[in-house]
Amino acid sequence: MFKPASSDRFNPGRLYPNPVNLILSFLNTIFQIRLFAAGKIRWLFHFFVFAGFLYLVTVHAFHQVTAVVLFDYYDPTVDPFQFLRNLFGSLVVAGCILFFLRRGLRLRVNQIKSNWGSHLKYKGLVSIILVFLIVGTGFLLEASKIISEPVFMEMVEDYSDLEEGDELEELKLFWQEKAFVSFDPTVPADPEKLKNGQVLNEVYCISCHSDIRSSFVSCLLADLMSFYGTVLNQTRVDVMLYRVHYGLCLALIVFLPFSRLNHIFLIPLSIAVKNQAPKTHHQKTAQVFGASLFACTNCGYCSQVCSVYPHFQITGNPDVLPHSKIETLKKIADKHPDVSLWGLQKGNNACTQCNKCTQICPSGIDLQTLWAVTHRIFSDNALVNNQTFFNRILPEAWADLETEPRMLIARQELVSDLIEKTDAFENCIQCTICTNVCPVVEYDSKDNDYTPQQVMNLLRLDQKHLASGTRMVWTCLTCYACQDICPQKIPVTDIILELRHLGGVRADAVKLQQTVKKRVEIS
Amino acid sequence: MNLKNNATISCDLLVIGSGIAGMVAAARAASLGLDTVLTGSSSGFFLTSGLLDFLGVYPVESSQVLESPFNGLDQLRKQNPDHPYSKIDNKTILESLDFTARILSSGGLEYSSAKNTNVNILTSAGTFKPSFLVPQTMIKGSSIGSGKKKILLADFKGLKGYSAALIAQALKRRHMDVTTVTIQVPQLTGDFNVMRMAALFEDDAFLHRTAKQIESSVQDREILGLPAVCGIHNSQDSMKKLENLTGLDCFEIPGLPPSIPGLRLKNAFETHILKNKVRVFNNVKVAFTAFENEQILFTTDGEPFRTQIAAKGVILASGRFPGRGLAAHREVIRETVFDIPVYHPQQRSLWYQLDFFSPQGHPVNRAGILTDSDFRPVDKTCQPLCENVYAAGSILAHNDWTRLKSGAGVSCVSAFCAVNHFHARKKIK
Numbered sequence: 012m013f014k015p016a017s018s019d020r021f022n023p024g025r026l027y028p029n030p031v032n033l034i035l036s037f038l039n040t041i042f043q044i045r046l047f048a049a050g051k052i053r054w055l056f057h058f059f060v061f062a063g064f065l066y067l068v069t070v071h072a073f074h075q076v077t078a079v080v081l082f083d084y085y086d087p088t089v090d091p092f093q094f095l096r097n098l099f100g101s102l103v104v105a106g107c108i109l110f111f112l113r114r115g116l117r118l119r120v121n122q123i124k125s126n127w128g129s130h131l132k133y134k135g136l137v138s139i140i141l142v143f144l145i146v147g148t149g150f151l152l153e154a155s156k157i158i159s160e161p162v163f164m165e166m167v168e169d170y171s172d173l174e175e176g177d178e179l180e181e182l183k184l185f186w187q188e189k190a191f192v193s194f195d196p197t198v199p200a201d202p203e204k205l206k207n208g209q210v211l212n213e214v215y216c217i218s219c220h221s222d223i224r225s226s227f228v229s230c231l232l233a234d235l236m237s238f239y240g241t242v243l244n245q246t247r248v249d250v251m252l253y254r255v256h257y258g259l260c261l262a263l264i265v266f267l268p269f270s271r272l273n274h275i276f277l278i279p280l281s282i283a284v285k286n287q288a289p290k291t292h293h294q295k296t297a298q299v300f301g302a303s304l305f306a307c308t309n310c311g312y313c314s315q316v317c318s319v320y321p322h323f324q325i326t327g328n329p330d331v332l333p334h335s336k337i338e339t340l341k342k343i344a345d346k347h348p349d350v351s352l353w354g355l356q357k358g359n360n361a362c363t364q365c366n367k368c369t370q371i372c373p374s375g376i377d378l379q380t381l382w383a384v385t386h387r388i389f390s391d392n393a394l395v396n397n398q399t400f401f402n403r404i405l406p407e408a409w410a411d412l413e414t415e416p417r418m419l420i421a422r423q424e425l426v427s428d429l430i431e432k433t434d435a436f437e438n439c440i441q442c443t444i445c446t447n448v449c450p451v452v453e454y455d456s457k458d459n460d461y462t463p464q465q466v467m468n469l470l471r472l473d474q475k476h477l478a479s480g481t482r483m484v485w486t487c488l489t490c491y492a493c494q495d496i497c498p499q500k501i502p503v504t505d506i507i508l509e510l511r512h513l514g515g516v517r518a519d520a521v522k523l524q525q526t527v528k529k530r531v532e533i534s
Numbered sequence: 535m536n537l538k539n540n541a542t543i544s545c546d547l548l549v550i551g552s553g554i555a556g557m558v559a560a561a562r563a564a565s566l567g568l569d570t571v572l573t574g575s576s577s578g579f580f581l582t583s584g585l586l587d588f589l590g591v592y593p594v595e596s597s598q599v600l601e602s603p604f605n606g607l608d609q610l611r612k613q614n615p616d617h618p619y620s621k622i623d624n625k626t627i628l629e630s631l632d633f634t635a636r637i638l639s640s641g642g643l644e645y646s647s648a649k650n651t652n653v654n655i656l657t658s659a660g661t662f663k664p665s666f667l668v669p670q671t672m673i674k675g676s677s678i679g680s681g682k683k684k685i686l687l688a689d690f691k692g693l694k695g696y697s698a699a700l701i702a703q704a705l706k707r708r709h710m711d712v713t714t715v716t717i718q719v720p721q722l723t724g725d726f727n728v729m730r731m732a733a734l735f736e737d738d739a740f741l742h743r744t745a746k747q748i749e750s751s752v753q754d755r756e757i758l759g760l761p762a763v764c765g766i767h768n769s770q771d772s773m774k775k776l777e778n779l780t781g782l783d784c785f786e787i788p789g790l791p792p793s794i795p796g797l798r799l800k801n802a803f804e805t806h807i808l809k810n811k812v813r814v815f816n817n818v819k820v821a822f823t824a825f826e827n828e829q830i831l832f833t834t835d836g837e838p839f840r841t842q843i844a845a846k847g848v849i850l851a852s853g854r855f856p857g858r859g860l861a862a863h864r865e866v867i868r869e870t871v872f873d874i875p876v877y878h879p880q881q882r883s884l885w886y887q888l889d890f891f892s893p894q895g896h897p898v899n900r901a902g903i904l905t906d907s908d909f910r911p912v913d914k915t916c917q918p919l920c921e922n923v924y925a926a927g928s929i930l931a932h933n934d935w936t937r938l939k940s941g942a943g944v945s946c947v948s949a950f951c952a953v954n955h956f957h958a959r960k961k962i963k
Binding site for chain 2: 442443444446447448452453495496497498499500
């Protein structure tokens, strides 16, 4: 169940998933094993709600196609169904209440205290409220039906041949005493009549009505409601509640794809899709954006295990953390107008690809691929870190950029000394000793464009910007071997670092121009 | 290790400069039981050829190559009494050169001489130069001077700065029988540099492949010449293996910097002196502070840790202009540690001849520190500046080492003698 995401990369992808995997995935989903492994208590709340609601939907809501078909004695008021409905309903209510408590009291088990999720506190709340209301109104509905005199009378007419008279009164008494029906006027108590009523009940009612006390919650509610029984019955509150209950269920169906509840479809989908290793970047983008992105339930486990959490503590950039990054990505996918791309880019760059978030995600989202795709999207839109930016521009192209007007921005405070003052590099005798000891040249000579002594020579030729665009300047390890060994004591490494700074200033200016251009095009 | 910001160490002898003179001085001091500290830069040896010259040409104007250095020494002592060699007798000279060969051998590098005569070594320019102490990997090449050997020259495709064809052309003008072959090196792509090439020679598989490529060119050849890149740490073994594989005598041909034989020299010297407990400050400059109580005080530069060195004696082997032992200003040359007055032509216009190849050489190359017979720097009145400060190596005046082919010889000999003198004086006290 905890296959690291990276092992998927070596999987060429299967056209037909094998049956064992299919069964395991199915069980994994039904029992939310990933969530169980991530947090037992949260799993418990969720399982209450899930199991309860699943039962209610399959057996109660769709009883025409499930229970009725399977059990010929089915009726919602027959045990065990009557009891089970209440049981599972109360599970749902308990789970919902626990969810609210957790949110409200901010019961988090680990060290994260700061308001890292304040903008996400209310996410998904509507879904929980809806579920809670549905089940709540269900209980109320059942209770209102229990106490309802009109419903009783309808039942009598449909299922018995009793007319107004003593026998009816006896039945009414039984139902008043034993089944919480609220009659107006109240039937006077009489043990003899009660016994007769019981007999009548056994004749007419018992085949479809088990002892009402097995619906333990509704019973309790009915007992309370019976204080206002007359009023409630007259206003036919049971009919109202039925409409409300049914309406809420329809609302849920309508609301489902747009709310957090869509995770019930998207999580299995995303897990299934994850097992198919995508071949191209476009397939990857489609996969992550199509399915995984919206399978996120904002549970926050990913950020609890994020390796670069201290980065967020110091910089305060919430987009360092996965749970926030994914929300920003959703906003981008929705083409939300005010999204901070800069924050997301910086945050994503901090990611070390350690894979912990992907391993723990209870929804099974392939977060690692998501971050890689994000990185790629930024590169495609020229919003990259300077290293990648430079690696993709040929030095000659970079030198051409010199003809554009320069806008030097904030970063220029560092005074560039070594590359302006010629005596730092003019003594270079091109002996190539620095190149010979450079480990980067040794490792990477095929892809290296300029060697250290060639970069020094570029400076001697007054080609600062060409020099700052070379790959050498950006792949330098700053091991200082060249600077140590230079016979002419040229500060080769320090010069290279200054060239990087120069390049960074230039890169910021170019990116600023490009971003402005893009905004103008869009608007 | 003492991490205090200002540590103080004391020693018997501080050697400033880690070139040939500095290394020999440190080794000699250690062998005499002196507590020695060596400081200098690590890059100088890359610019040396690896050959240790003694005296190749005398007099300079004649441009005549001496068959034996001792032939020219007598004349030199007569005509040039200020030359460093004039201060030492032949026996000591031989002793110092022998000492150098021994310490290099202890460092894992074998040097040989040809019974006190000069050997002619082929260079990568196709010229011959006389030298005295020669690495074992180069010595067999001295036999081709006779002109009777059938020579095969090999180069490597992509190795910059070395062409077998160029050398062959020069040799053919001397009517030698030369053929060439170019070896492909598939694992190095594009232009590669000598360090990477040299590292490959320590790999047996590479040697096999190289021998295989040479096979077809071997034919009737007797001797194989290669660029001086045949390994860094085990060059002698690599050459022997190559000789076995090709069936030819092999020799290296020294060339442009960065020089691998120079690197081997550095490694060998370093191995020896570190084995003998010399303390080394690598790439650290020292600044002279004061003379105090029979000690000479220095401070190392280098934030944040500055070390005070209190030495009883100093060997100034800081070299000439490239190593910054001497600094040339517009009209004056200064010595950079003690500001010892430097002997040089009075006017700038007299520093150089107009013709670069002028047979007399250039006067500025004879500039340097004047010393007494014990190699102590002297002032205008020929008195030593300080009892325990000595100078050795290329910083000494009256030695045009490029024309005389005497660079390494003067360095080894003067360093050896200076330390001997210091030690003798110390023992007396």
